[in-house]
Amino acid sequence: MKGPSRLRRLLPYLAFAALAITLAACGSADSTRYPNTTFDPKSDLGRSIDDLWDTLLLLGTIVFILTELGLLFVVWKYRNNKEPKHTHGNTKLEILWTLIPAFILVFIAVPTVRTIFVTQAPAPADALKIDVIGHQWWWEFKYPEYGVTTANELYIPVGRTVSFALTTKDVLHSFWIPQLGAKRDLISNHTNYVWLTADSAIAPSVWNGFCTEYCGTSHSFMRFRVFTVTQEQFDSWIAGQKATAAFNAGPAPANPAAPVASAAAVTSNLTQVPGGVAADSATAGGQNAPATPATGGPVNSLPRNQPRAVSPLDANPPARPTGTPTGAANVQLAGGAPGYFFPRESMPAYAVPQRAYPAKIMFTTGLTGDPARGQTAFMMGGCIGCHVVRGNPMAAGTIGPDLTHFATRHTLAGGIFPNTTDYLARWIKNARVMKPGSIMPTLGKGEYDPVLKRTAPVSLDDQQIADIVAYLQQLR
Ligand code: HEC
Ligand SMILES: [Cu+2]
Known part of the structure; x- marks a missing residue:
């Protein structure tokens, strides 16, 4: 079979791939269309993770393009089935192809480790403390400074750092608010922490939260909502929640x-x-x-x-x-x-x-x-x-x-x-x-x-x- 006709046969596939890539690039990550996206972060934590992702995607794309170019070059160069010269062992080449990936890994490791240090650092002392307790299959939220306990619906003030202390009453769970970037496991007999500051511009708004560690029959039904509200709204909410129930009172x-x-x-x-x-x-x-x-x-x-x-x-x-x-x-x-x-x-x-x-x-x-x-x-x-x-x-x-x-x-x-x-x-x-x-x-x-x-x-x-x-x- 001749070259040009083979190319013609490939053409529909190439066109389809190009279309798919174009369509994929068209979608924006905005929260109303993709409410559970991680690509439109609304907190400092979410942004540091998203920035790392962008860096790694860029580095990965460069490596991908260079590798594919090399591959295409070889395919093109030996297109006429000319048998290349065989070699056995090449120390220079072997050192080179060990060093290049090692060098790339260092490039990836530096921003990764830096982000890990940022996201694992202890929360600032004046952060608002919230205890998150996982139960099969619901979430308990406690505000220890206020003596407030609620379930499945979390209120946090924007512009203020909130520090979550994560524990579980039973099995492993994992706390995840995609748009705010917080994702951390709840482990038996151990307290995990995660903290973030929600962007001031988003109040008042609501975000979806999930359990993202399989925890039994109703794992997929273990969700929650996060209400990001202004400091005044938060204070008013806390005051209301602190009081005993209205019907009794x-x-x-x-x-x-x-x-x-x-x-x-x-x-x-x-x-x-x-x-x-x-x-x-x-x-x-x-x-x-x-x-x-x-x-x-x-x-x-x-x-x-x-x-x-x-x-x-x-x-x-x-x-x-x-x-x-x-x-x-x-x-x-x-x-x-x-x-x-x-x-x-x-x-x-x-x-x-x-x-x-x-x-x-x-x-x-x-x-x-x-x-x-x-x-x-x-x-x-x-x-x-x-x-x-x-x-x-x-x-x-x-x-x-x-x-x-x-x-x-x-x-x-x-x-x-x-x-x-x-x-x-x-x-x-x-x-x-x-x-x-x-x-x-x-x-x-x-x-x-x-x-x-x-x-x-x-x-x-x-x-x-x-x-x-x-x-x-x-x-x-
Ligand atoms: C054996 C313990 C038990 C008893 C008895 C019980 N509940 Fe529950 N209840 C639970 C648990 C556990 C949940 C959480 C279930 C879940 O979401 O998976 C729950 C959830 C609820 C909820 C939903 C709360 C929320 O915020 O999601 C309501 C309302 C409720 N129960 C009302 C009642 C009423 C009314 C009664 C009595 C008629 C009752 N419960 C008896 C254990 C109990
Ligand atoms: Cu779960």
Whole structure:
């Protein structure tokens, strides 16, 4: 076969390759189109890693081009199948092809090692400290300087260095916020650190976070959101989160959009709560049965401590922050403002979970929940063995996420579902069908628990779940 005709046959392939390369180069790395890109860093840490990548890509490209040119030259030079002269051993050449790669490696090592030193250095002493605790399959975030604990939704001020201390409650996990550059493993019996300063220009905004170390059944459902906010918004958020839950802390909220029973109704509703649930609550979760809360007696003695309005904590409520709510999402409650939180209607599409709930979890439509009854059901249904609601001394369990300000969160269950009535009701009804392997047990009446392989031992009917949902939605 002659040269020119071979070239003609190759032409379509070459054209295709050229097109592919051109198209690839066209895409920009901007965050709205590629929300999880690492090529558009929004922090100092992200930039130092991205700069290193750019340097290495450039060096690699130069080596690639030189090598390919050499190859093409040889192909061209011996195109007529002329047999080249054979040689055996060439010390000069061997030294040369050892030295050149060694030289290239030094070129790559210098910026790499420099970046490692920068990203592994201890954080500045005045950095904001946040403890990140990995759980199968959700994230716990603690702000030790403020006594604030939350889950799956992290708030950080822009322009200030934030130092994360990473630990795990169970197996290995890995903390990753692609756009902010932070990626580090959570290792058993060891604390890892990573720190960064988010760019001032990005506030307020939200970024996706992931677990990026396989950690079991629901690893891919272990996500989180990072809200990068201004210092003022952060201060307001912290003030709101520091307070005890609004529903517990004062009289009924005067919010016409979400009517809540008055304190009197709380008392009268107590007698209407079916007692059957309490008897079962000790077995909640089977193998994962919650420990009895240290602060309280047996679960079924709870009504003694009712109503909430006269509990010791409530009698002397902590000073509530006034906060500076911005955006309609922040409803002012009578008991005090919830403080700033990222307005739900401003959530970009990429940060809103799109996963549908499993169709097989049925839920009666048209039920109206009563938050006061819900609070009681929350205590009787075993929830308090695994969940903290600050302001309610009975709710002291630490197996699951802190729910003190649950209604200020936009997602639930490791950031995989939107925090809406429909999803929340189904989550409480059958968490283990919503999220395979979930440590939170299946709790709905007649629901099949795929982990225990039998129907739920604790059973809440749809009305009780609707009441609990109404209660949780008051926790701002
Ligand atoms: C055996 C412990 C246990 C019990 C009992 C339990 N939960 Fe949970 N709960 C968990 C765990 C663990 C998670 C985190 C699950 C995940 O995301 O993988 C969770 C998650 C949640 C969430 C989502 C929180 C978030 O921010 O994502 C809500 C809401 C919730 N539980 C409510 C309840 C209610 C209401 C009850 C009682 C009817 C209850 N839980 C009983 C352990 C428990
Ligand atoms: Cu994981």
